[in-house]
Each structure stands twice: as C-alpha cells, then as structure tokens.
Amino acid sequence: MFEVYITKAAKYLPNEAVSNDEMENYLGLINDTASKARRIILRNNKIATRYYAVDKNGNSTHNNTELTRNAVVQLFDDNFTPQDLEVLSCGTSSPDVLAPSHAAMVHGLLKNKSVELNSSSGICCSGMNALKFGYLSVKSGNSKNAICTGSEKVSTWLAAQKYSHEIINLKSLEEQPIIAFKKDFLRWMLSDGAGAFLLENKPREGAVSLKIEWMESYSYAYELETCMYAGGDKLANGEIKPWSDFTPEQWLNESVFAVKQDVKLLDEFILPKGVESMSHAMTKNNITAEQVDYFLPHVSSNFFVEGLKNGLNEKGIVLTDEKWFMNLLRVGNVGSASIYIALEELLYSGKLKKGDRILLSVPESGRFSFAYAYLTVC
Known part of the structure; x- marks a missing residue:
C-alpha cells in the first residue's frame, strides 16, 4: 500500500461574483413576481456572493463539463502534464x-490519452466519493496518480421558467425558516463552479502537500426516507416516483425536474446524523478534537452552523471557532465542489504549516449520507 498526497488543487468559478441584489437578474422571476422569501432566506444562509455559469439573459456561458475541464487543466504543469494522467x-x-458519464464528457474535452474513468453520482457526497476512488486507486498501487473533481452547474436548473407552472408555499416563513427550504431556499443558495485535486503517491518537493490519512463514509438510507431529490416526486408513502413514470406534460406542470427537499426530514435528521457519523469516524480512527487544527465543514447554509457546533459539543467534540474554515459566504453552496473549493483556498492561503491536521466533513441530505477525510500537511 502506498501513501497518497494531494499535491495540487484548483478551482474554477465562472464569470463575476453575483451579489444578493443581482440574483433575480440571472435566475428570473417566478410568475413575474419578486420572491417574497429571498431576503429572509439570504438572511439565514448569510451568503453574500456566488457564481453562475449564465449571463443576465439566462444563457449558459459554460456547461458542467467545461467548468470541470477548466479546473482540471490548472493542475497540469511542466512536472505533471496531461500525458502523465492515469485516472480521472x-x-x-x-x-x-x-x-455518457460526466467523467467521459470531461475526458472528451481534455483530449490527452486513454485513462481510467470513474463517475460518481449523488449530491454533495459525489465529490468525496470521486476523491475516495482516486485515493484508493493510488493507495493500492493501481495507479501512480489521479485527478479527482467535484463540480456543479445548477443555475439553469433554478431558472424561473422551470417553476412558473407551480405555486410555492412559503406560509409561516418568518416563524419557521425551514419551511422555505423545499424549493425557494435552493434558488437562493446553490451556485456553479468546479474544484479539482491532483493525487500522487509522493509529496511535491518545494510545495505544500496534504497526506490523506483516511477517508470514511456513512449512509442512513437503510432507515430514512429520501430528503433531497430531483427528477421525480415524493409520494405519500415516502417512495419516489421517477421522472420516467410521469407524462411529458407533468414534467413541466409539476416541476418534476426541480431540486426539492423534504423539509421535515431535513430539520429532524441532518444535524443529528451528521454528529453521529462524525463521532463514529473520529472514534474509529482514534482522533480527538485536539488533533484537528482546521475543520472544513461543508454546510448548505449558515442556518445550520450553530446547531452543528452545539451537537458536536454535546458529543464532546469541541472544535473552537478559530479551527473552523468556511468560504460559504463568498462562493455559496457549490454542492459536490464546495469541499474542493474550500480546501483549495486553505491550501494556498499561507496559513498552513507542516504537521497541521485538517478534517473535511461533507453531509448530503439526499438520503442522509456523510463523508469525511483527515489530512496532514507535509
């Protein structure tokens, strides 16, 4: 078994940062009416700017494949060329x-040589799952290197015309912000972008590298219903009816392809299961909060931060404020790319010193999955 290092990181955030007041210029107005929930939701999630791969007319400037390619190519240099790549x-x-798969489409733009491909589907954890595939490939000796990515292009999913045939229920929003999370919440939180890591079996000389000590993943799908979904709708019995079982008319009239959340499940389980799984991961690998110098939690909204802190504290995992590193307020929630973009920022911030330990935490409300990685600065 070989050691595995993140030797380089890159991100690609399309176009210019979009402020809160500009958002509806890009996403449009549902039923030609300004959102009554937007300001309330933004007040809760605290996001100030985000990035969209569309212009103000709603026309795409990049697709997901191009966003990913634009992050990946930044990893190439004289020491590691496209011809050196073994796994994508x-x-x-x-x-x-x-x-075809997302990885195949990205490889098609790279036009380098034949490589092994892996595409990880899902929601936020899909980026971590992609990372784990590359990690295990290099660790096992199957490959000497891998490029792993997380990326999202959701702005066109959130365009107003995708919802214009449906009335959004935002009753009691002021008293219960969780109510707005089903659909309108997501329009004012999600954003576009891509991140990429280069994994190698030895650290880079003269540069900061991050050794991956371990990765852990947990799923609670065996006991919990679907919470966040797209391309279907949830039935009264909790089952998901897939898009292929709807008529084309229903696809539009019932916003079948819109991203949705079961807000009651989200409120009840996202934090407790996150705390439970993180506690398991730390106990299994025999680390404590004192052995974490930087904690990078992917959170969908600042709304959840205090609850997560309190839950961890109750479990005896006391991570003081100076250990938390987040960029949610500046780049928004970029789904599977968020953890890549946050770690890239920390890696090149000048803050890291040899021996520092970093804990990555990524939750996914799809059917409640959680992924973790523990890194050491070399």
Whole structure:
C-alpha cells in the first residue's frame, strides 16, 4: 500500500461574483413576481456572493463539463502534464447529460490519452466519493496518480421558467425558516463552479502537500426516507416516483425536474446524523478534537452552523471557532465542489504549516449520507 498526497488543487468559478441584489437578474422571476422569501432566506444562509455559469439573459456561458475541464487543466504543469494522467474521477449532482458519464464528457474535452474513468453520482457526497476512488486507486498501487473533481452547474436548473407552472408555499416563513427550504431556499443558495485535486503517491518537493490519512463514509438510507431529490416526486408513502413514470406534460406542470427537499426530514435528521457519523469516524480512527487544527465543514447554509457546533459539543467534540474554515459566504453552496473549493483556498492561503491536521466533513441530505477525510500537511 502506498501513501497518497494531494499535491495540487484548483478551482474554477465562472464569470463575476453575483451579489444578493443581482440574483433575480440571472435566475428570473417566478410568475413575474419578486420572491417574497429571498431576503429572509439570504438572511439565514448569510451568503453574500456566488457564481453562475449564465449571463443576465439566462444563457449558459459554460456547461458542467467545461467548468470541470477548466479546473482540471490548472493542475497540469511542466512536472505533471496531461500525458502523465492515469485516472480521472469526477463527481457531480448536475451532469450535462444522463449518458455518457460526466467523467467521459470531461475526458472528451481534455483530449490527452486513454485513462481510467470513474463517475460518481449523488449530491454533495459525489465529490468525496470521486476523491475516495482516486485515493484508493493510488493507495493500492493501481495507479501512480489521479485527478479527482467535484463540480456543479445548477443555475439553469433554478431558472424561473422551470417553476412558473407551480405555486410555492412559503406560509409561516418568518416563524419557521425551514419551511422555505423545499424549493425557494435552493434558488437562493446553490451556485456553479468546479474544484479539482491532483493525487500522487509522493509529496511535491518545494510545495505544500496534504497526506490523506483516511477517508470514511456513512449512509442512513437503510432507515430514512429520501430528503433531497430531483427528477421525480415524493409520494405519500415516502417512495419516489421517477421522472420516467410521469407524462411529458407533468414534467413541466409539476416541476418534476426541480431540486426539492423534504423539509421535515431535513430539520429532524441532518444535524443529528451528521454528529453521529462524525463521532463514529473520529472514534474509529482514534482522533480527538485536539488533533484537528482546521475543520472544513461543508454546510448548505449558515442556518445550520450553530446547531452543528452545539451537537458536536454535546458529543464532546469541541472544535473552537478559530479551527473552523468556511468560504460559504463568498462562493455559496457549490454542492459536490464546495469541499474542493474550500480546501483549495486553505491550501494556498499561507496559513498552513507542516504537521497541521485538517478534517473535511461533507453531509448530503439526499438520503442522509456523510463523508469525511483527515489530512496532514507535509
């Protein structure tokens, strides 16, 4: 078994940062009416700017494949060229097409040589799943290197015309912000972008590298219903009816392809299961909060931060505020790419010193999955 290092990281955020007041210029107005929930939701999630791969007319400037390629090519240099790449592992929840796979589409733009491909589907954890595939490939000796990515292109999914045939229920929003999370919440939180890591079996000389000590993943799908979904609708019995069982008329009239959340499940389980799984991961690998210098939690909204802190504290995992590293307020929630973009920022911030330990935490409300990685600065 070989050691595995993140030797380089890159991100690609399309176009210019979009402020809160500009958002509806890009996403449009549902039923030609300004959202009554937007300001309330933004007040809760605290996001100030985000990025869209569309212009103000709603026309795409990049697709997901192009966003990913634009992050990947930044990893190439004189020491590691496109011809050196052995594995390309890509995760996303918003592929451009149902088939071929996202990784195959990205490889098609790279035009380098034959490589092993892996595409990880899902929601936020798809980026971590892509990373784990590359990690295990290099660790096992199957390959000497891998490029792993997380990327999202959701702005066109959130365009107003996708919802214009449906009335959004935002009753009691002021008293219960969780109510707005089903659909309108997502319009004012999700954003576009891509991140990429280069994994190698030895650290880079003269540069900061991050050794991957371990990765852990947990799923609670065996006991919990679907919470976040797209391409279907939830029935009264909790089952998901797939898009292929709807008529084309229903696809539009019932916003079948819109991203949705079961807000009651989200409120009840996202934090407790996150705390439970993180506690398991740390106990299994025999680390404590004192052995974490930087904690990078992917959170969908600042709304959840205090609850997560309190839940971890109750479990005896006390991570003081100076250990938390987040960029949600500046780049928004980029789904599977968020953890890549956050770690890239920390890696090149000048803050890291040899021996520092970093804990990555990524939840996914799809059917409640959680992924973790523990890194050491070399």
